[in-house]
Amino acid sequence: xxxxxxxxxxxxxxxxxxxxxxxxxxxxxxxxxxxxxxxxxxxxxxxxxxxxxxxxxxxxxxxxxxxxxxxxxxxxxxxxxxxxxxxxxxxxxxxxxxxxxxxxxxxxxxxxxxxxxxxxxxxxxxxxxxxxxxxxxxxxxxxxxxxxxxxxxxxxxxxxxxxxxxxxxxxxxxxxxxxxxxxxxxxxxxxxxxxxxxxxxxxxxxxxxxxxxxxxxxxxxxxxxxxxxxxxxxxxxxxxxxxxxxxxxxxxxxxxxxxxxxxxxxxxxxxxxxxx
Amino acid sequence: xxxxxxxxxxxxxxxxxxxxxxxxxxxxxxxxxxxxxxxxxxxxxxxxxxxxxxxxxxxxxxxxxxxxxxxxxxxxxxxxxxxxxxxxxxxxxxxxxxxxxxxxxxxxxxxxxxxxxxxxxxxxxxxxxxxxxxxxxxxxxxxxxxxxxxxxxxxxxxxxxxxxxxxxxxxxxxxxxxxxxxxxxxxxxxxxxxxxxxxxxxxxxxxxxxxxxxxxxxxxxxxxxxxxxxxxxxxxxxxxxxxxxxxxxxxxxxxxxxxxxxxxxxxxxxxxxxxxxxxxxx
Numbered sequence: 001x002x003x004x005x006x007x008x009x010x011x012x013x014x015x016x017x018x019x020x021x022x023x024x025x026x027x028x029x030x031x032x033x034x035x036x037x038x039x040x041x042x043x044x045x046x047x048x049x050x051x052x053x054x055x056x057x058x059x060x061x062x063x064x065x066x067x068x069x070x071x072x073x074x075x076x077x078x079x080x081x082x083x084x085x086x087x088x089x090x091x092x093x094x095x096x097x098x099x100x101x102x103x104x105x106x107x108x109x110x111x112x113x114x115x116x117x118x119x120x121x122x123x124x125x126x127x128x129x130x131x132x133x134x135x136x137x138x139x140x141x142x143x144x145x146x147x148x149x150x151x152x153x154x155x156x157x158x159x160x161x162x163x164x165x166x167x168x169x170x171x172x173x174x175x176x177x178x179x180x181x182x183x184x185x186x187x188x189x190x191x192x193x194x195x196x197x198x199x200x201x202x203x204x205x206x207x208x209x210x211x212x213x214x215x216x217x218x219x220x221x222x223x224x225x226x227x228x229x230x231x232x233x234x235x236x237x238x239x240x241x242x243x244x245x246x247x248x249x250x251x252x253x254x255x256x257x258x259x260x261x262x263x264x265x266x267x268x269x270x271x272x273x274x275x276x
Numbered sequence: 277x278x279x280x281x282x283x284x285x286x287x288x289x290x291x292x293x294x295x296x297x298x299x300x301x302x303x304x305x306x307x308x309x310x311x312x313x314x315x316x317x318x319x320x321x322x323x324x325x326x327x328x329x330x331x332x333x334x335x336x337x338x339x340x341x342x343x344x345x346x347x348x349x350x351x352x353x354x355x356x357x358x359x360x361x362x363x364x365x366x367x368x369x370x371x372x373x374x375x376x377x378x379x380x381x382x383x384x385x386x387x388x389x390x391x392x393x394x395x396x397x398x399x400x401x402x403x404x405x406x407x408x409x410x411x412x413x414x415x416x417x418x419x420x421x422x423x424x425x426x427x428x429x430x431x432x433x434x435x436x437x438x439x440x441x442x443x444x445x446x447x448x449x450x451x452x453x454x455x456x457x458x459x460x461x462x463x464x465x466x467x468x469x470x471x472x473x474x475x476x477x478x479x480x481x482x483x484x485x486x487x488x489x490x491x492x493x494x495x496x497x498x499x500x501x502x503x504x505x506x507x508x509x510x511x512x513x514x515x516x517x518x519x520x521x522x523x524x525x526x527x528x529x530x531x532x533x534x535x536x537x538x539x540x541x542x543x544x545x546x547x548x549x550x551x552x553x554x555x556x557x558x
Contacts, residue, residue: 074448076371103451113442116465126450129460173446180450 006226020047028082038247050215052229059235060247061218069105070098106177110189112169114161126180147175167198187217232258315530327498332524339497340513350417359428367436388426396490411492413507424477431473435466468554475547479540485511
């Protein structure tokens, strides 16, 4: 880990403005069959910014990000405690439809996971399940252009998506998420399975998307967080008396501050490479 | 430098494997050659167009061939919806922590191992007599359905389980409902596996004799069968002819075997074609 490199990245970064609060996370915890995976997370996530979540393996980063589109609902035995307010509305209110939540809050996964269908059908899937029958062609083109993939695939939209390279597949997954016109995009280590060039393209893309979307990214790559994120949350593992490992939020601040003047000793140890 | 020792155990093992392959292949080849040599002469148009007769020179197997085709079609119509439905329930909906779902799974595994004659007895008692269907073709198709259903369910479950979870997650994350995830992603992706399983089950069902004899599929039918008529099937026709004293009937049986093998081989070839055509790597 090169601190000089991170410092260079940070020097170019303006201080992010405190824009609208999109998510207000209040005392959120997640348990699997009663065992707490994360607890007591309280933070605000701002609109049209990139918020990175970093931390050592097993600190519950992915578990946490999956709370925002209720993907944890799909895991038997998983339970989310506390509140996540999305523009003031509790995502876990019994009256809230998880399908509606996932339409507005898209997700990109760690490993590119295109459907074994054509490129076109991959992007059109979201609009189709939502019953948007009109202008599907336009929606597909717009999403592919936003994901900087259009020029590479416009002549082979009917070809199977599994024939694309890993980086292209991941941008296709981003396009697929954009096609349902979400407000927020959750990214769970979106570049960890990609080579450096493909990673750079995804990061550039995130910079462009930030103008219109709110992005939450989990990454194990600190340089990536330093390069792309406006704000960074550092999670760590808290060992209980009987050795239970629970993820906690240690520090959440402007990315520059987290990497140059962290207020918590644990954050400092982690970003300077003494731990993790 | 130490010299490389010859791997004797490995060589012996490889030879044994080859030997077992040879045994299987030689058996099949002998059977085929024998059947073709005996039956080729009787493989005439008459076999397909004429009804059985006590005179081997004019006897055909038309009713049996037709009934076997009807049985096959009904078998697919009955087993595929029920089998795939059961598989979807067990794989996508059933909570394994519930005792009744585990019981269900255990039962399906066991049913696959029940001898076919037992299904025949069930068919006789329940369908033919209990429901009063009589010794008709539909009763035969239903009994074959019960017989091959566990195989179809198991194959369909394997196919559904082979669809990676990442596909389901991606679909859910786009706002799909559970039914949309299953109908638009999971099922289309598992069609090759389901089709292969269904066709293999079909060829097994068409070769069955015991349960059909049990429910009273008669051996002499001189008319084209319908769904609610008495019937015979190719395996039963073959069995009947082989038992007769005249040598010509045994040759006729050989010809009928060639027809049955032809049907089964065609189905298996279709299964292999389907698998290769739609094969995916994730």
